[in-house]
Amino acid sequence: MTTAVDQPQPGPTNSLADVAGVRVGHHTAIGDGWLSGTTVVLLGQDGAVAGVDVRGGGPATRETDLLDPTAAVERVHALVLTGGSAFGLAAADGVMARLEARGVGVQVVQAPGPDGVAPPPVTVPIVPTAALFDVGRGGVASNRPDAGFGAAAHDAAAAAGVGQPVASGNVGAGTGAVAGGLRGGLGTASVRLADGTTIAALVVCNAAGSTVDPVTGELAGARVGLAGEFDHLRPPVPAELEAHLAEIAGEASLNTALAVIATDATLSKAHAAKLAGVGQDGLARAIRPAHSMIDGDTVFAVATGTGSGPDFVRLQAILAAGADTISRATAHALLAATSTSTPAGSWHSYRDRFPSAVGGSPTTATQTQESAT
Amino acid sequence: MTTAVDQPQPGPTNSLADVAGVRVGHHTAIGDGWLSGTTVVLLGQDGAVAGVDVRGGGPATRETDLLDPTAAVERVHALVLTGGSAFGLAAADGVMARLEARGVGVQVVQAPGPDGVAPPPVTVPIVPTAALFDVGRGGVASNRPDAGFGAAAHDAAAAAGVGQPVASGNVGAGTGAVAGGLRGGLGTASVRLADGTTIAALVVCNAAGSTVDPVTGELAGARVGLAGEFDHLRPPVPAELEAHLAEIAGEASLNTALAVIATDATLSKAHAAKLAGVGQDGLARAIRPAHSMIDGDTVFAVATGTGSGPDFVRLQAILAAGADTISRATAHALLAATSTSTPAGSWHSYRDRFPSAVGGSPTTATQTQESAT
Numbered sequence: 001m002t003t004a005v006d007q008p009q010p011g012p013t014n015s016l017a018d019v020a021g022v023r024v025g026h027h028t029a030i031g032d033g034w035l036s037g038t039t040v041v042l043l044g045q046d047g048a049v050a051g052v053d054v055r056g057g058g059p060a061t062r063e064t065d066l067l068d069p070t071a072a073v074e075r076v077h078a079l080v081l082t083g084g085s086a087f088g089l090a091a092a093d094g095v096m097a098r099l100e101a102r103g104v105g106v107q108v109v110q111a112p113g114p115d116g117v118a119p120p121p122v123t124v125p126i127v128p129t130a131a132l133f134d135v136g137r138g139g140v141a142s143n144r145p146d147a148g149f150g151a152a153a154h155d156a157a158a159a160a161g162v163g164q165p166v167a168s169g170n171v172g173a174g175t176g177a178v179a180g181g182l183r184g185g186l187g188t189a190s191v192r193l194a195d196g197t198t199i200a201a202l203v204v205c206n207a208a209g210s211t212v213d214p215v216t217g218e219l220a221g222a223r224v225g226l227a228g229e230f231d232h233l234r235p236p237v238p239a240e241l242e243a244h245l246a247e248i249a250g251e252a253s254l255n256t257a258l259a260v261i262a263t264d265a266t267l268s269k270a271h272a273a274k275l276a277g278v279g280q281d282g283l284a285r286a287i288r289p290a291h292s293m294i295d296g297d298t299v300f301a302v303a304t305g306t307g308s309g310p311d312f313v314r315l316q317a318i319l320a321a322g323a324d325t326i327s328r329a330t331a332h333a334l335l336a337a338t339s340t341s342t343p344a345g346s347w348h349s350y351r352d353r354f355p356s357a358v359g360g361s362p363t364t365a366t367q368t369q370e371s372a373t
Numbered sequence: 374m375t376t377a378v379d380q381p382q383p384g385p386t387n388s389l390a391d392v393a394g395v396r397v398g399h400h401t402a403i404g405d406g407w408l409s410g411t412t413v414v415l416l417g418q419d420g421a422v423a424g425v426d427v428r429g430g431g432p433a434t435r436e437t438d439l440l441d442p443t444a445a446v447e448r449v450h451a452l453v454l455t456g457g458s459a460f461g462l463a464a465a466d467g468v469m470a471r472l473e474a475r476g477v478g479v480q481v482v483q484a485p486g487p488d489g490v491a492p493p494p495v496t497v498p499i500v501p502t503a504a505l506f507d508v509g510r511g512g513v514a515s516n517r518p519d520a521g522f523g524a525a526a527h528d529a530a531a532a533a534g535v536g537q538p539v540a541s542g543n544v545g546a547g548t549g550a551v552a553g554g555l556r557g558g559l560g561t562a563s564v565r566l567a568d569g570t571t572i573a574a575l576v577v578c579n580a581a582g583s584t585v586d587p588v589t590g591e592l593a594g595a596r597v598g599l600a601g602e603f604d605h606l607r608p609p610v611p612a613e614l615e616a617h618l619a620e621i622a623g624e625a626s627l628n629t630a631l632a633v634i635a636t637d638a639t640l641s642k643a644h645a646a647k648l649a650g651v652g653q654d655g656l657a658r659a660i661r662p663a664h665s666m667i668d669g670d671t672v673f674a675v676a677t678g679t680g681s682g683p684d685f686v687r688l689q690a691i692l693a694a695g696a697d698t699i700s701r702a703t704a705h706a707l708l709a710a711t712s713t714s715t716p717a718g719s720w721h722s723y724r725d726r727f728p729s730a731v732g733g734s735p736t737t738a739t740q741t742q743e744s745a746t
Binding site: 058070085087089093108113115135146147181250254294 | 427429430431432433434435436437438439441443444445446454458459460462463465466469480483484485486487488490491492493494495498499500506508509510512513514519520554574627664667669671716717718719720741
């Protein structure tokens with residue numbers, strides 16, 4: 001038996017911001033035909049070692065090839081998750097412009113030629129980006145995140161105070177999210193291991209599959225919650241589950257779960273890619289089916305540490321914690337989402353569809369995150 | 374012995390435009406601190422099956438993950454090659470906007486929800502993009518292709534007449550190219566196999582490695598020329614080679630060769646990826662070293678055919694022809710380049726550095742291409 005003191009605990013905000021040096025900002029557009037947004041994760045002046053795993057059949061990505069472990073660039077300066085399908089990849093243009101203006105990026109100095117003249121030096125920010133499909137959910141299909149969304153989300157992240165909780169629910173890239181016929185959203189969670197290592201995740205759950213156990217009506221991601229984290233949840237009454245299953249019959253929400261895992265451990269680029277890959281297991285446990293041909297499921301992993309890397313046992317623990325933190329963040333995303341009606345449709349939140357499951361006692365953390373929006 | 378009639382011949386323009394339905398457009402910015410540009414390859418209303426192979430250590434790419442053979446999207450609508458390093462990926466925004474306005478893209482129709490309301494349909498153009506590093510070569514590091522460059526290159530491609538030769542040299546994505554201390558550029562070539570299949574390539578040669586054989590001074594890519602294609606070339610006199618080698622000693626040009634192979638054969642998505650991969654061999658034969666940590670060498674392959682796929686023997690021939698066509702296009706890029714001086718440096722063309730190699734008789738094709746610029 002483990003004692004309570006041995007059990008892993010969440011970090012102070014149970015969010016991605018619990019990894020020192022990682023800041024999150026959202027830009028959210030709701031109303032007037034809009035239901036989309038962009039989330040930027042800033043990784044500091046020197047960036048962080050990063051990896052990616054793309055496992056969905058319909059990805060929309062940018063600057064992922066340089067994350068191959070054999071490629072040269074070791075550190076990335078920001079990550080962008082955005083609505084808008086492939087159009088939304090333009091959000092990265094605005095983030096790159098902001099970072100360049102602040103001198104954040106790879107410094108490229110070109111040698112002088114035979115004439116002694118050299119091109120001017122240039123700063124190239126490395127900003128891997130992934131987009132999800134939420135186009136038209138606000139009613140106007142041409143309303144999609146652009147460079148301005150990226151710049152605004154960057155500015156929000158740059159202004160975030162240390163220890164400030166990350167807003168969750170229908171904010172940023174989670175603004176237009178739908179998952180298995182319910183309202184999806186953005187969720188986050190963290191864990192502090194016994195050795196002091198922090199692993200945190202941010203998930204935008206916008207999935208063809210369902211986050212709800214079709215037998216019990218419970219949120220699948222909550223099964224791997226930390227002690228006390230989801231104790232306020234209980235199986236819903238059968239009538240609510242039956243109504244939900246009838247409502248979503250034949251539905252296939254479009255599409256794509258996006259996630260970021262961050263840790264203050266020191267990882268090689270190859271191990272960051274491995275962390276991203278195992279992180280997909282966290283999506284698999286929280287969303288079923290996952291990684292379908294109409295999902296572009298993409299997981300980034302970033303490691304901010306600058307010391308020596310973990311030994312084999314500790315690496316194993318980090319990988320497992322990364323996956324579980326993604327599952328927990330997915331459950332938080334569904335719990336933080338709010339029911340929404342637009343000219344293009346109506347989506348129930350888990351809370352509104354399963355009131356008997358969430359009772360009258362939402363977690364304090366979720367309330368804080370919602371009010372922070 | 375094969376007779377002359379058995380030997381493969383180039384298509385009518387010896388360019389990428391010899392594959393029916395493929396159109397190429399450039400936007401070129403030279404002067405006032407500029408030396409960069411963007412090239413767009415349009416693939417028609419229905420697009421073409423595509424694959425990619427990223428083998429350089431410093432890639433800058435967008436929408437390449439969806440080209441994985443296991444991913445859902447089968448056909449892409451345009452390809453973008455651009456200067457501007459990762460900043461230049463913004464060119465794709467402009468191409469996507471133009472294609473969407475013309476209704477070219479994947480048509481996404483979302484099912485109505487329980488309330489009978491559905492989000493509006495949306496057209497998502499699929500535009501894989503790769504960028505090369507030419508930043509600052511015109512003298513001003515902030516002068517980089519943006520969405521407007523993509524839109525302008527799209528418009529040029531859309532206006533290209535059938536059978537119009539593709540302009541080569543220092544145009545489009547080849548505007549700012551440098552290769553192994555010489556002026557690089559954009560080149561193109563095609564071949565028509567005995568069975569009527571056309572394979573064509575477009576290469577932007579901007580490489581850390583050299584395109585010049587260090588022993589003979591010959592262009593390595595010209596070794597695989599078709600009968601008569603490079604007959605006007607001869608080994609340069611030793612003094613020219615010595616001067617060249619002295620001039621580039623210690624130099625390492627930044628960086629990245631980009632290529633597109635197109636064929637009118639019918640290929641699966643997996644075989645298109647294979648064609649792109651073997652195409653990298655064509656870069657390897659024409660540029661040495663290639664695929665370094667400071668090159669982002671990326672090859673796209675597109676197949677426009679809609680019939681039955683090739684048998685094993687014919688597929689082998691297509692793969693080999695793809696690689697050779699890339700080598701030939703690389704040699705044409707160097708031959709079409711022009712010496713250039715800007716506030717940021719001076720670069721000799723192969724023609725000006727090795728006048729004894731090119732003699733007084735450039736190919737008619739090259740002259741046509743230059744005058745078309």
